[in-house]
Amino acid sequence: MSRVLGAILLGVLAVVALVLFLNFRGEGRIDDAPPLTPPSGDTVARGAYLVRAGNCMTCHTDRGGAEFAGGRPIQTPFGTVYASNITPHKATGIGEWSASHFWRALHNGRAKDGRLLYPAFPYPNYTLVTRADADAMYHYLRSIPPVERPNMPHQLRWPYSTQTALAVWRALYFSPAQHEENTGQSAEWNRGAYLVRGLGHCNACHSSRNVLGASSDMMDLSGGLIPMQNWYAPSLASPAEAGVADWDLADIERLLRSGVAARGTVLGPMAEVVLQSTQHLSASDLRATAVFLKALPQSAAGAPTPPVPMTTQLAERGAKLYEQHCAQCHGPKGEGIAGAYPALAGNRAVTMPVTANLVQVVLNGGFAPSTAGNPRPFGMPPYATFLSDADVAAVLSHIRGSWGNRASAVSELAVSRQRGGS
Template identity: 65%
Template sequence: MKRLRTWLVVGVVLALVLTLTVWQLNLRDEPDVTAAVATTAASPALLERGAYLARAGNCMSCHTTRGGSPYAGGRGIATPFGTVFSSNLTPDTRSGIGSWSASHFWRAMHNGRSKDGRLLYPAFPYTSYTEVTREDSDALYAYLQSLPAAAQPNTPHALRWPFNTQAALAAWRALYFNPGRYATDATQTAEWNRGAYLVRGLGHCSACHSARNALGASSTPLDLAGGLIPMQNWYAPSLTSPSEAGVADWQPEHIAALLKTGVSPRGSVLGPMAEVVLHSTQHMSDADLRAMAVFLKALPPTAVPSPTPVGAGDTPAARAGAKLYEQHCAQCHGEQGRGVPGAYPPLAGNRALTMASSANLVQVVLNGGYAPATAGNPRPFGMPPFVLVLNDNELASLLTYLRSAWGHQASAVTPTEIHRIRGENQR
């Protein structure tokens, strides 16, 4: 009995120490939101800057429901742990941020904590926004405060236990989040540093282009090595691998053109990235896009797992895939997969076809592929969906053929994989 009491005391002490440690870790670099701050009327220049930064961060896309008031929140963001609903960012005093100070807003951006002290879920990418400067945060705050107030109550999150508890979130943050500020690299140019600041901070590119562990955390805060976007069945390719979406051998103007218009001589954007270009990067200045291009071009190259080659051959499956290509694809992409410049992309030598993950290829053929309609490319060519045309076996044969034709060496696509993606898309 005495030994049991000893162990109970030890357990209680360890639990208290662990709780205190987690609590302290969640208070790292916390600003003082109670300090009085002199406020002045926002100048037109400050509001213009805030509006620009909001577009650079693509804030409205997440904080606006379809057909709803801009920035009034309520959009559901599906995660492996349940659905997180975006909050109201308009200056409504009851449901928005009308009662927030600039310091409260800065704490949310930098530390991921709401005005009432509640920890925020990292679906709001404060793990990236923590690098945003206080000056840019204040400009964003001023712009949001200038918007029309929308009295739209916030929708409660629909998360499973224990992920719906502040205790679980505090433990996650203690493990995976550390507030930071962007530090200028004196060995690089001002242009490179501006690009790094935008990619790492407001651009929050790592939110998609990084792999996640079982708890939804990336391996490193600045990981850009590619990863499957949870719940969307799209793969955000590695920005550091020459076999995926690395751009080390691209000209900076081609990278900037891709971000500005959605198309360039070296490629085009589809899927979730098309939404980013449509709502965000096409509105950025040429100087900022050039800076991002310089930074992305200079990323150290990394290797990714190579897919197991299918192997070309005169097999029944290969003949079936070739026949389907002739029937459904060759009229646009050409018999030899060379495409049509300015219209239909080439498939021969296209690294989007040969990545280890075939998720994007399955999605595009199932549901169609559409570049964004931008000022620089207002009438983009698109690809029709084949979800009702090809069954799982036919689509597997076609995609496997594409991944082995014209010298390609990539793994086969199975009917099971297509059936899974097709079913999850219908949820």
């Protein structure tokens, strides 16, 4: 018995040793002292631009709070993670951090004291950010006003609240990496790949996740339901969802810059990304991002879904609700109004197999971002208090099966789940 227990203990120690080894890969030497001399104005300006490109302020600013002072709750299936204070306050922010500490946080997912960070902070993507860019971001954040706001303790269920569980997760799913140039592609494509895969962390939303919250491929952009938000980030590699392989580059750039284009409008979480981040990208970075997205290999589109038979009563109900609430803006035949209200006929956002976004828009409204290129966007009011779950299911089923659309019906249960936040 003692030999068996000894063998088990040795096995546990070996696993712990392996986990510790995997979690300290690529650490390197840490310079503890913050810089003594101020950086150049160009460095700070470049850092400000990169922080915008990484959309850092959105998560690190609580609603109604000071910029970058943290406190914003990020809901996850495992509990709530609170964004940290990244102002240069010495006691509650990163005022005592060195550039190496900041780099390690991005590249290795570790705080100044060596504590493992939760991947709600997207270091699995930020690990691709170059040291030079990380240093510029650091210098910009040290230039903003310090705010005294202690970090909120995370509220995670056990065992997800433990550093041991996080170390195991990292050993399974995270490896520090760096951006590698693809010599077979253009400089624009490589710049776009760096922005999309790394700083822009697009796959943090546009990929599916397993039961432990990890993506099977950190570079995957095949779409996924955003945990706890009930919005679906469509596949960027599917012509049936949000692939742009057949778009003109100018239209892709226009969508990222203004939130609206001839063939699409951003809503939901993506509207916030455009508002806070992509509209501020330089013309060259917008073009590079568009070049990369347009070049993504596209998965083959599946066969059209056959129309789902509906009873005469249900069909009449959906058509009547559409006429009462939708036709004035979207047209009696779903043709829409150019430059204002999108067409529903032939709209792939309408016919996607995943109906989460449609239900969200009907219940809670749909609003494009107010951008420099589209300062007064048209929006759709919420109908959660006007339409029952059965009403929403009926009108969406009507829209998905009319005017040449050949998509499956929406069930009342699907609407109920969205309304209930499950």
